[in-house]
Each structure stands twice: as C-alpha cells, then as structure tokens.
Amino acid sequence: MKKLGLPLFLALAFTQMGFSQEITLDKIYSGYYRGKGINGISSMKNGENYAVIESDGIAKYAYKNTQKIGLIVPGQFENYIFSNDESKILLQKESQPIYRHSFLGKFDVKDLNTGKIIALNNGDFVQEPRFSPDATKVAFIANNNLYYQDLKTGDIVQFTKDGEKNKVINGLADWVYEEEFGHARQYEWTKNSNAIVFVKSNETEVPVMHIPIYENNLYPIDWQYKYPKAGEKNSVVSAHLYQLDKGKVINLDLSNFKKYYIPNVIQTSNSDEIILITSERTQNASDILKVDTQTGAIKKLFTETDEKWIETDNVTLEFLEDNSFIWGSERDGNRHLYWYNADGSLKKQITKGSWEVTDYYGYNPKTMDVFLQTTQNGSINKVVSKVNIKSGKSTIISNPQGNNTANFSKNYQYFIETSSSAKKPNTFVLKDNSGKTLQELQNNNDQLKRLENDNFVSKEYFTIPNEAGDQMNAWIIKPKNFDPNKKYPLFMFQYSGPGSQQVSNSWDMGNGLWFNHLVQKGYVVACVDGRGTGYRGTKYKKVTYKNLGKYEIEDQIAAAKWLGKQSYIDKERIGIFGWSFGGYMASLAMTKGADVFKMGIAVAPVTNWRYYDSVYTERFMLTPQENPAGYDDNSPTSYAKLLKGKFLLIHGTADDNVHFQNALIFSEALIQNKKQFDFMAYPDKNHGIYGGQTRPQLYQKMTDFILENL
Numbered sequence: 001m002k003k004l005g006l007p008l009f010l011a012l013a014f015t016q017m018g019f020s021q022e023i024t025l026d027k028i029y030s031g032y033y034r035g036k037g038i039n040g041i042s043s044m045k046n047g048e049n050y051a052v053i054e055s056d057g058i059a060k061y062a063y064k065n066t067q068k069i070g071l072i073v074p075g076q077f078e079n080y081i082f083s084n085d086e087s088k089i090l091l092q093k094e095s096q097p098i099y100r101h102s103f104l105g106k107f108d109v110k111d112l113n114t115g116k117i118i119a120l121n122n123g124d125f126v127q128e129p130r131f132s133p134d135a136t137k138v139a140f141i142a143n144n145n146l147y148y149q150d151l152k153t154g155d156i157v158q159f160t161k162d163g164e165k166n167k168v169i170n171g172l173a174d175w176v177y178e179e180e181f182g183h184a185r186q187y188e189w190t191k192n193s194n195a196i197v198f199v200k201s202n203e204t205e206v207p208v209m210h211i212p213i214y215e216n217n218l219y220p221i222d223w224q225y226k227y228p229k230a231g232e233k234n235s236v237v238s239a240h241l242y243q244l245d246k247g248k249v250i251n252l253d254l255s256n257f258k259k260y261y262i263p264n265v266i267q268t269s270n271s272d273e274i275i276l277i278t279s280e281r282t283q284n285a286s287d288i289l290k291v292d293t294q295t296g297a298i299k300k301l302f303t304e305t306d307e308k309w310i311e312t313d314n315v316t317l318e319f320l321e322d323n324s325f326i327w328g329s330e331r332d333g334n335r336h337l338y339w340y341n342a343d344g345s346l347k348k349q350i351t352k353g354s355w356e357v358t359d360y361y362g363y364n365p366k367t368m369d370v371f372l373q374t375t376q377n378g379s380i381n382k383v384v385s386k387v388n389i390k391s392g393k394s395t396i397i398s399n400p401q402g403n404n405t406a407n408f409s410k411n412y413q414y415f416i417e418t419s420s421s422a423k424k425p426n427t428f429v430l431k432d433n434s435g436k437t438l439q440e441l442q443n444n445n446d447q448l449k450r451l452e453n454d455n456f457v458s459k460e461y462f463t464i465p466n467e468a469g470d471q472m473n474a475w476i477i478k479p480k481n482f483d484p485n486k487k488y489p490l491f492m493f494q495y496s497g498p499g500s501q502q503v504s505n506s507w508d509m510g511n512g513l514w515f516n517h518l519v520q521k522g523y524v525v526a527c528v529d530g531r532g533t534g535y536r537g538t539k540y541k542k543v544t545y546k547n548l549g550k551y552e553i554e555d556q557i558a559a560a561k562w563l564g565k566q567s568y569i570d571k572e573r574i575g576i577f578g579w580s581f582g583g584y585m586a587s588l589a590m591t592k593g594a595d596v597f598k599m600g601i602a603v604a605p606v607t608n609w610r611y612y613d614s615v616y617t618e619r620f621m622l623t624p625q626e627n628p629a630g631y632d633d634n635s636p637t638s639y640a641k642l643l644k645g646k647f648l649l650i651h652g653t654a655d656d657n658v659h660f661q662n663a664l665i666f667s668e669a670l671i672q673n674k675k676q677f678d679f680m681a682y683p684d685k686n687h688g689i690y691g692g693q694t695r696p697q698l699y700q701k702m703t704d705f706i707l708e709n710l
Helices: 006-016 025-030 175-181 445-453 512-520 538-542 550-564 581-589 614-621 628-632 636-642 661-672 694-709
Strands: 039-043 049-054 057-062 068-074 079-082 088-097 103-111 117-119 127-131 137-142 145-150 156-158 168-170 187-189 195-202 208-213 221-226 236-243 248-251 261-267 273-279 285-292 298-305 317-319 325-329 336-340 346-349 357-364 369-374 383-388 394-396 403-408 414-421 424-432 437-442 460-465 471-477 488-493 524-529 569-579 599-603 646-652 678-682
Touching: 025 512, 025 694, 039 079, 039 403, 049 079, 068 088, 079 127, 088 127, 103 127, 127 187, 137 187, 145 195, 175 261, 175 614, 187 261, 195 261, 195 273, 236 261, 273 317, 317 357, 325 357, 336 357, 357 403, 369 403, 383 403, 424 445, 460 550, 471 512, 471 550, 488 512, 488 550, 512 524, 512 694, 524 550, 550 569, 550 581, 569 581, 569 694, 581 599, 581 636, 599 694, 636 661, 646 661, 646 694, 661 678, 678 694
Parallel strands: 488 524, 488 569, 569 599, 599 646, 646 678
Antiparallel strands: 039 049, 049 057, 057 068, 079 088, 088 103, 103 117, 127 137, 137 145, 145 156, 168 195, 187 195, 195 236, 208 221, 236 248, 261 273, 273 285, 285 298, 317 325, 325 336, 336 346, 357 369, 369 383, 383 394, 403 414, 414 424, 424 437, 460 471, 471 524
C-alpha cells in the first residue's frame, strides 16, 4: 500500500474529523500548517560542499549539483561544530536549556580521519565548548570554571578555580549579559591556539531574585539567581589571559580604559592578538582594545561614541588578512560599515545611503567584496547584497523583495538563500555570488496551499502619519469577503521596543495564523511600527531616549485614531494586544489611551522600568537615580486610575526576564483604584509561556476574551 505524504495525510485526517475550511486554533497547534526547513547548514572549508543535520545524521552535499555525497556522521544530533581543518567534529547529543542562549550540553568529539570518538569532559554536562584553531584541544566551561581537554591524551586541564554559582563566573555571561548582549560565551582562543582570553564576572554584590517553583512541591522551591535591576549593582567584570605553555592566568589591566562592561571578546587575523570591546555604564561610548597575548599589553584602537547609545548587542567587527578591519556604526544616522587601518585610524566609509546594514555575512579577500543583508529596497524588506570595499559598488544578489537571508560557502562562490514574504512562506534556493539561481532546494508550497484552502488572507502594507509628521509603517489584514461599506472591529498588535520591527514583508508563522483566525471571526487586524522601532535610521529610533513609552504610546494612539476614521472601522470597537514590551504598551494604551481602546491584552508586561534589568533599561533610560521622571511618568501603574475598558493581564509566575512582580504591582494599582480587570497567571512558566497544552490554552483564552469584549 502506498504511504500518504504528511500534508495529504493531515488534510484527509482533518476532513474526516469534520473540520471546516477555516484556520482554527486546533489546526494551528496540531502542526497542520507546519512548514519545512533545512536544519544546521554549514559550509565546509573547501567552499564546494556543505553539511546539514538530517534525521539519520550529519549529511554532506555538493554545492555544484546539490547531490548528497553521504553521511559525515550517522546518528541523531542537536548540533555540531567542525574544527577549522575539518579533521574533527564536535557533536551535541543532549541539552538542557538555562536562559535565552545558555544551555548545558553533552558532547562527543569524533576524529573524522581515524573514527575515534572521545566524550568531552568524561560525558558530563558542559557549556560553550570550542575547538582550538589547531584542532588539538577543546575549551569548555563547567560549574563556572574554564577547562580545556587535550584531544590526543584525553587530559583535562582546569585553569580557573574560583567559579561558584551566584558568585563568580569564568568565561561565561551572567544573566543580564546573556540576555542583553546576546551571547553566553565570554572567552576566545587566539588564532595560534597558544592562549585564551576570558572575562570573569564577580556577581557577589548583585541583588538576588527569588522565584517560587510550585509544581510537584509540597512547599514551593525558592529558585535564586542574580539579576541586576535598573540602578542596582552589576557584576564586577575583569579580563584575563591564560597562556597554555606557562599554565598561568594573567590579569589584564583595563584601568586606563572604559571597563564597566566587557560585552565582547573577539579573535583577530593576527596569531597572538585578541580584541576586547568595553564600555561604561551609560553605553554611549565603547573602547575597541587590542590585547597582545604574548605580553598582556593592551592598545586602544579607537573609541566609538554616540550622543544617546551604542548598539552594544549588535557588533560587527571583521579583521582582514592585513589586520585592517571592518566596523559597523550608526554614526551617520544609519547603520553602515567603515574600514579601519590596523592601527585604528579610519580608512573609509564602505556603505552609504538612507538605508541600513542589518546583518554581516563575511568578506571575500579575492574580490574584496563584503556580503551583507540590507534595507536597500525599503525598510520593510531585507535583501542580500555584495559591496566592494574599494569601489563601494553595491549589487543586490537575492530576491529584491521580502525577507532574505543568506548562508554563504567558505569561498563565497555560492549561498543558500532563505526567502519569504507576507504572501509566501520560506523557500530555500541555491544561488551563485552574482545572484543567479542554481537550484531550489526546498519550498513550502504545500503549506501555503493548506492555508489558502482554509481562506488565508495575507497582509497589506501602507503608512499612517503620526503627530510628528512621520509616516509610520503599517500592515492590515482584512476578512476575505471584506465589505468596504461595513464597520469592522479593529484588533491592533504591536511590540514597539527600541530597534524592533513588526511591520516587515516576511512570512509570519508566529501570531500570523492566529490573526487570520481572528479575521475569520470578523475582525480587522492591524500593526503599526511607531517611533522607537528600527530600520528607519537613528533619528526615528532614538527619539525615545530617556522617555521609553512616551512617543511609542502617542503613536499607537494616533494610529488607532487614524484607523478609526476609516469608513470600514468601528472606532468604538478598537482593541490592542502585546507581549513583553508590547504588553507594556498595551497596558499604557488601556490607561493613557483609555478613551480610544475598548479592550486590551497585556502578556508578560514591564509595568515600571525600575523592575527591569540594568543593561537594557539604562541603555535607553540612564539609571532611575539619574532619570526618575523618565521611569515614573511613563509607567502604566502611574495611570491605573484611567482604566476604562476590558483588560486582560497575563503573566508566567517563573518569568526570569520580566518578573511576575510587574503584573502584581500593576494589579495592586488597579485594585486600589477600584478597577475591574481579568488576570491569568501561568504556574512555573517563563517569559515564553509554553509547555504541554499551555500555548493552546493561552490563545483560546485570549480569543474568547476578544470575542466577548470586542
């Protein structure tokens, strides 16, 4: 008997179960609309082959004809890393998540020449393992200490001894570094494999956050971790050099430089140099420091400054073969690339224009081209470009519209383009470096057909004016049988956080399907990116400095009023929804914007920036001691007395990011102002509020609330 493909099998199953041709929550959470992808793409060193993770192992393919050559390693793996020479491969077999980026993992190292397999750290859990560049060792972290394992002898060398939970961390980010600087690893090998430079974080004086864990415990367990809130003490960080041949750690002297934060440790093209990027607490100036790992001497290459803040969580730094380097900066009002000499003097600006560099893929020394993702075709589109660093000539080599990302071969002759738009889910296409399509590797036409059969409607893009004279990017989803003479209730979604973007010409498999479900219930759904959001230049993004929430909520209110004037919108039935920063905004909308919004849902909201972490909040607000009005004048708790409409507040009790405290403090303010509202707490759930049947229950609850109150 011929086996049915999964899409056809699911379609028949739903037909037999009596499901109508509509997008339902049951279908969304059953996986009926799930798309297909390519997992773990990694170019191999010759630039002619690439590896991917498949169900039966890590497979090798040829770029030239996309034919599968065979399995590099059979088995089931979560991830892998090749050594530089590809003689060995690090295999991630198991993991346990900790925070957003960090996890504990069990790893094997396989010698691809001999077939020999070594269990890293005797098979015990480790964090952030990395091959030495010469492939003879693997460094890793265990119990907050740094080690390396000699792959020839199997010997394990521990070279820090003072690591201790909630006190000292070696080579690993603390909670706030990981969350806000965007990575967990805080060490790097030198290119010659002779030394490791690492950051030590002493978090002894950082205040402790206590979170009760309820499930299966007669008495709740008190989970504790260090969390520096705005204005409070942060970890005291220091930089250190470990020289393998001497077997000792040297303290690096940063006393003459900015040293409050050390967000980045970066390998250079020079065999015995490492770059440290440091900043003060205000995050409006960063030193780029070169460490000589033979002597421990430090030289400042230059200081990047900004009147407001520097994107310390979005660093672009690429060293070229002559030790000159490429640096990303917003100094001209848009994020662009700059070319520096090896001594830190500026050589030239590489990219220019009223658009932004949004990602950096690499540099081809043979052609002197850099490969980038940019907004050259408009802020809601992301395209892949190559730019010659000498001539400045720029060529778009991806699909010219939509959201396009690239995974390049090591020789930059090929790239795998992942492309989507509001109307089309991800397609994976192999192209050459001129942008010529060689072969489509994967599409999601079946996924799109299932959605279209269920009357899926895509977004329409337009702009809305705000009171400052800006044209704000927006999208709208209207019912398929839209009648322009009819009045529809409006449900608005937004995030609105600094540098974020929700209005992009990309496929939305997150809330996008839920929004279609609501549209099929008779709602119009819209989203507006107001001031403070990204990819429109620094003037638009950084106007919110020291006043988070002020201009953002003004723009959401202005957008709601503008939409309410459209002939097809019922201005008396406007609702708003958001999560995290978006939940903060939804809370402000229901208080400061109470006369405009009839209904609101706030999930995991910050309700006063005093309760959020130091690095993120102070980047945009300074400390509460320096800017008290900025914190309190835009807090929903300050406007609790203004609540009028139907309000649903949702939070996970074990949210390590935006603490449950935020919801409770806002609830108390509403209670003391005799305001009625709905509240839902999810036991032991973190900021994502998921696990088991949690997400289906959450989205059913929100749907029911909308149907009953809007």
